[in-house]
Amino acid sequence: MNDAHDILEVENLTAWYGSARVLFDLTLRVGRGEAVALMGRNGAGKSTTIKAVMALMARRSGTVRFCGRDISRLRPYEIARLGLGFVPEDRRVFSDLTVAENLDVGRQPPRQFPDGKPAPLWTEEGLYKLFPNLAGMVNRRGGQISGGEQQMLTVARTLMGNPLLVLLDEPSEGIAPVIVERMANAISELKKAGLSVLLSEQNIHFAELVCDRACVLEKGQVQWQGAMAELMKDTSVQRALLSM
């Protein structure tokens, strides 16, 4: 099971909201340099899966391994320090800090993959190249930029931590098509730089642009897993599990 190439291994992940069980023995993996889409309808468990990996669910069981190391008992900040970046759906931009200051907050030391290869090292200049919109507003406060710009800032802030794997919760929701496209380009760039990505997504066109594999959830369980290209062809899965 311990595939040396997998950066994230999730086994039998189960989680509860209060007494209601919402994830059921979820098992999935993300390979190095791979982008995986968590798909499914509202309430299927996409965001909950991401939160459970990040130890943000009060009650959960199962095993989560990151770079071969069991992180199931670590706290969220400890997980983040190991190089697992998290971009929350509600963005959580610091509204009183400027764009540049928001980036500063995310800064962490350079990092290496388990095999000793250095992880991509991000600088403000590099991130402004990745997200040109942000370059023109370094001194604007986080609360005064638009939703799409905040989404880009949140991703950039996470990258300042030089992560090995990035978790993105609904990166395309509620933002303009042109920004969605820019976000897709940026994620493709991350993959080229050697990062792994696990994202939750309802927009299948976006997922197709950036993801190698898909993991489709329904009622807190994995119902379908396979190559993104296969999912694009399988209209019966799309109809049954994605309400297409």
Added chain:
Amino acid sequence: MTVLVVRDLSKSFGGVRAVDGVSFEIGRGELLALIGPNGAGKSTCFNMIGGQLRPDAGDVLFEGRSIAGLRPRYIWRRGVGRTFQIAATFASMTVIENVQLALASHHRNLFGMVASLSASRRPKAKELLVQVGMADAADRACRELAYGDIKRVELAIALANDPRLLLMDEPTAGMAPRERLEMITLIKRLVTERGVAVLFTEHSMDVVFAFADRIIVLARGALIAAGDAAAIRDNAQVQEVYLGTGKTYAAPAPPAPP
């Protein structure tokens, strides 16, 4: 017949012109989509028409009379309904009670019938729920409903005061693709039957292109384009500031047959 006339509407916040001289009209039974990048001023426009914000300049005429600067409840009483990006219903009340409450408010007997809300205007409420396809869930608490169903209840509530104009902020946000199309098909049918004028915002371009009669595009507070789906899709400036190349949304589905 023109229902809404928006004329040179402007609003600034701390020196930033959020909406800058915007003008447009909507006719009876017409669905007008207001699209544009995040931060373009769409919500500010909505809020000035709905009464949540007072315009700095310009006017809003509803059925020929100015409603600019009136409070939201007076605008609602004149016949302007509104639905929200994040659906707002009373979670602990049942579906039908939510609609009954809107009806009671519309008929101005909100405070005289506290003890008898559960009996008040039930047939009319039921009729509205039938129309939005939620009659079977009438006696369930709203908090038990799936999000797409809450949006349907919200539509029934919005129709309770027999509006002639509906303002809908992202009516299909947070819904799966098929739910989106079912919801907008329902909206289109109900408003066309009633001759209600609709102004809606939406980031789902397949919904906009298939269902809007006309589209207006807002960028940095000003209108940069107006026209039908084909004209907007081919507009180079709109592509640059908002639509992109189109690869992140589906080819437009033809409108479902009525």
